[in-house]
Amino acid sequence: MKVTGYYDEFGYEIEIDGHIVYSASNHALDSQQDGTDTEHQLPLDTLQEFCGGTAKDIAEEKQAEFVGIVRRC
Secondary structure (H helix, E strand, O other), X not given: OEEEEEEEOOEEEEEEOOEEEEEEEOEOXXXXXXXXXXXXXXXXXXXXXXXXXXXXXXXXXXXXXEEEEEEOO
């Protein structure tokens, strides 16, 4: 199994072998709500950090290979 994270200014997703297993938005107070156009929007560098950390945690939990994270354009 291979774990990869993908992120952009709208949030991030974690995939295992191409299947989404986790997603979060860019809202600082509620990861399931869109933070775009609000004062609660997370900056891109924070989303990158969260994406990498979450992907590594999921890889460890599933005893899978952490492949890395990719910024979506």
